[in-house]
Amino acid sequence: MTKYVFVTGGVVSGLGKGITASSLAMLLKARGYKVFMQKFDPYFNIDPGTMNPIQHGEVFVTKDGCETDLDLGHYERFIDEELNYTSNITSGKIYSSVIEKERHGDYLGATVQLVPHITNEIKNKVYEAGITSNADIVITEIGGTVGDIESQAFIETLRQIQYEKGAYETCFVHTTLIPYIYGSNELKTKPTQNSVKDLQNMGIRPNFLVCRTPFSTSDSIKEKLSLFCNVPRENIIDCVDAKNIYEVPLNMHKQGIDELVLKQFNLPVNKINLKDWENLIITMDNLTDEIEIALVGKYVELHDAYLSVAESLRHAGYKYKRKININWINSESLEKDNINLNEVFKNSQGIIVPGGFGNRGIEGKIKAINYARVNNIPFLGICLGMQLSVIEFARNVCNLEDANSTEFNPLCKNPIIDLMSDQKTVINMGGTLRLGNYNCKIKKNTLAYNDYKTDEIKERHRHRYEFNNKYMKLLEQHGMVFSGINEESNLVEIVEIPKHKHFIACQFHPEFKSRPTRCHPLFDSFIHASIKNK
Ligand code: GLN
16 A cells, blocks of 8 residues: 655745655665655646746656656655656646546536545546555655645645545655744744644644754754644654755654654564665765866756756766866857857866757857867767757868758758757647657767667657758768667767767756766766866
């Protein structure tokens, strides 16, 4: 029988609810349980795929091609399980499916209402995650803050689930803030008391409080919280600001949360195995050297827009005991005529150009790629970064001056990057990219083969445009190697330049598969080459 943990948030957003949920899941997995994770987002977009990354951060893509909230990236990195379409549910998805059923006549003449129709739809999504994953424990995070108008249907559904399943099958973890007031020099519990009252008003009694706080809370504060919030004292867990998010599970474990949750579920408290994770923290605390990597993108003012890329760089850094300093470079700033690229990249030992959409900043990225290629600086291009790498190569090595992507210039004479034929008739922008896992066959004796050590891989995609095979011969004649191909559709997946110290670019997104204890092969070799480039 699957058990359900629900993680809600109180007082303010941005408390690290996703990290709390992931940490608990990771601990329960380390206790030998099969865990699965899910996030509810109260907004009305069907998914975040059409949202501006500056507003919402990166879009994380699951192996089955769902465009999801970036918290799912944390989930996968913490629990090392691949999630799927049941893992990210928005109000948009719930309402559109209810309306579709209404039009189809599925409600047999009933008046369609928030309760029970919307709440049943949400409930089914929770149970579907349990059934399809066959997990012992499903952890569901509710986006937003308790009290938000938008999340009320979700909270009401959780109340019904708590009633339906009872205390041994459901567990409520409320993450909240204990602010510190300078002057009176005290930690304050009132905001937490109020947010628990909000939850109770909606019929939910939390079983655990995870308190984000700058300092550990005293016994007297815990007693006060326990008394006012109806939560046992030992179930009040401090979440003191950590140096690194990967420390959070160990901090929570020290306070016994995993054991207490299992006891509440009447499940055996198996021995825990945290060896790999503890070693990871030791590594992170003992990074011997630093290395700077330039990341050239157009959403750099919000680092979360490149969350998985930045994490992947750090993971590879852990392997080589290096702290990664990211030199965030706005690609538009490189477009100025008088820009001194030697100055911009002065301390950068490697250059990465990640994914992106639209015209803005494109020429700046091409300049950065040209700089990396001409100056023999280790380079990794991802998705748009690959498309621009071949455009740069076509323009400056093969003398196709007007080479471009039809995304930026639909009428260009040399469309090195073009729409796939099945994309030409697409009208809707949402959910219609080439998404999720596709096979890639890797040529022997290439950098890619050396990285992956196998000739068959699967990687996750999120793009609409493709390399135009008409130009393959020409680029090959000038020294570019097409080292990864999707054979089913004959699409280019990886390109590289063997004459260069380390120049590789891929059409897929390797960053979604990197793990803190097992970095991705492409990031591994990129960081390795960058370290050597001193
Ligand atoms: N804009 C490009 C495309 O749609 C690249 C997308 C990306 O980098 N994720 O193909």
